Amino acid sequence: MKKSAHSLLLLLFALLTAGTEAPASSIPETLNYQLTWTGVKIGTSTLATVTTGDGIEITSKVRSETWSAPFYKVDDLETSKLDRDGKGYALHSYKMKLREGKNDWYRAASVNRKSKRFEFVDLKSFEKSSTKLVEPAWDPVSCMFYLRQLPLTVGKEVEVNVLDKGKLNRIKVSVLRRETVHTPAGSFKTIVVAPNMDIESQGLFYARGPLTIWLTDDARKVPVMIEKRIKDLFRDGIPPYLQQFTPESVRNNIPRMETIKAVLVGGSY
Template sequence: MLLSFPAASPAFSVPERLVFDLTWTGVKAGTAVLEVVDEKETVRVISTANSARWVSLFYLVDDRVETVLTRGKSAIFIGQPRSYRLKIREGRHRRDKEIIFDQVRHTALFIDHLGKDSDRKEHPVHENVFDPLSVLYYVRTMKLEVGKSAYVDIFDSKKLWNVEIQVLRKEKISTILGEVNAIVIKPLMKSEGIFNRKGEVLIWLTDDPKRIPVRMQTKVAVGAVTATLVGGIY
């Protein structure tokens, strides 16, 4: 069962394109893009991350995550997940998995494209379930109160996860938009998604109706990777 604060109207624009510099220990290590594309009856959300040339020489990153939402099928959001595909290449690590949602039968078919042919299994889900990418956009529409946690249900990797979103604090930070008031949230992710890491993840959202993610940070084995908004259409 989905537990959360009440959702408002969509906080983000459609279309929307957010471009981020990825830095590691203060050095630019790559570029990431979050994009929302209007396809009339559906909305496509695309996340890409690519390592800089100098990083690719010893640790290539080539990630693409895509989700398709069916418009008008959700009472709490812009749309319901119809499909989700994650293809990542990070050094020697590779993943290619897909989820196909059936919102009539309330099932999710998980497919591991790099696994055995038999690695396809259907799982029961309920109506208000998100995938690891679309959930970021749903969180942007939620009423977030410092000191309180929200909970959202995410299906990924053959499991239904009830994920806690901690609302830590508000603070002023300097961004490409100028100095802005930001809400800092900490999703306790338990599966692969926009951040394929088990370390701490922090996201800075503008404290205004658009809730633009202006900074994201995840801890890695050595240091942290920070995504800083540097441009786009919003």
């Protein structure tokens, strides 16, 4: 696969704003996902949230299937820590270690509210950088935690701050519609949102291109399904090792060929 698709996964996008009050019933929480491409299982992902003293810690893990290791292995870990801030929470720090195919990224970030800076460090080269802290803002993992606290209205847009790769990104998120979806974890009435992911980042679900998320249409707003399309993913043709998994009818369906899906299969929520 080409570099623009440098991840068989990585759950969730970057969407953020201010500290938020979380329902006590949602913590601790574990969400387990199955990742598929053209209907073929390519990996698993887990998003877990636990309390840590006065704050919370959110961990995202992604693993590819064993069969994919010879040509594209994925082993990703991201951790976000939030501090209690009044009735809600505020970002404290973020660390990521992504191993995807021949690529790997290892970096950390933290909030320095005294100097009003968001500080980054590459944990391979130890190169440091920082950007102005424009609050409210979150990292690519805690953003989903925040999104689930927002009141969402169909037809409305939300503009959010995304801090990633040493810079501030502003993303518009459209609330599209209500829809019932069926997953291995059950059938859910959902509200569908689509963030504009025109940003520079790492990981498939953070890359440029259409991203759609189905959240349960209730107070919990559990993410039950995520779809990411990467346009021109196979611009140079489908690699021979993938053709065995894709019937001709599927190969002729370009939107489907360019789409990765994460579907809820279980957990505690």
